[in-house]
Amino acid sequence: MLTKFLSLLLLVAPCTASAASQSIPSPNWPKPADRGDALLRATALRLHNDARRAFGTTPMSWNTQLAGAARGYAERMAATGTYEHDSTSGRRKLMGENLWRGSRGLFSYDVMVGVMIEEARLFHRGVFPDVSKTGQWHDVAHYTQIVWPTTTEVGCALASNATTDYFVCRYAPTGNKDGTKLDPSLHLAERGD
Numbered sequence: 001m002l003t004k005f006l007s008l009l010l011l012v013a014p015c016t017a018s019a020a021s022q023s024i025p026s027p028n029w030p031k032p033a034d035r036g037d038a039l040l041r042a043t044a045l046r047l048h049n050d051a052r053r054a055f056g057t058t059p060m061s062w063n064t065q066l067a068g069a070a071r072g073y074a075e076r077m078a079a080t081g082t083y084e085h086d087s088t089s090g091r092r093k094l095m096g097e098n099l100w101r102g103s104r105g106l107f108s109y110d111v112m113v114g115v116m117i118e119e120a121r122l123f124h125r126g127v128f129p130d131v132s133k134t135g136q137w138h139d140v141a142h143y144t145q146i147v148w149p150t151t152t153e154v155g156c157a158l159a160s161n162a163t164t165d166y167f168v169c170r171y172a173p174t175g176n177k178d179g180t181k182l183d184p185s186l187h188l189a190e191r192g193d
Helices: 001-023 037-055 064-080 111-123 136-147 186-193
Strands: 096-103 152-160 164-172
Touching: 037 111, 037 136, 037 152, 064 096, 064 152, 064 164, 096 111, 096 136, 111 136, 111 152, 111 164
Parallel strands: none
Antiparallel strands: 096 164, 152 164
């Protein structure tokens, strides 16, 4: 008798909970992330330069032409729904590029740039491309471009379609060049810190 009662209770409980959660909106539903060009610029530049300071390289400055190029490419990805690096001939020699995408409106600029910087946990000192603890330089490619010692300027932009945000940062001079030694202590010594 007790077994029948428990079986019946277990069958009813999930249906009741499911129906209740569908009919009552959750107060914890994610609100849209704050957006705007001034916030994007301030956040991206601050986070990039915090990562560079921690690595031992000098700060970057914001470049409106790089931001414009980033916006154009972000808009192209949003319009086509494609997510891949810009293959325009000559772009790689002129400017480096970091990409991010996620559900429209849900992620802050801190998250977008933060994901790239978190790759630092996989970074190890070495000669590029041998700079990843996993053996795959792609696992630290965003991070190494952010802290690349000869990169001095950055510009980022965001574009969206109905479902997805596309975030692009462009860098000059470009980074991630084979044969360059990436050693934070080396760069601190060069600066005299």
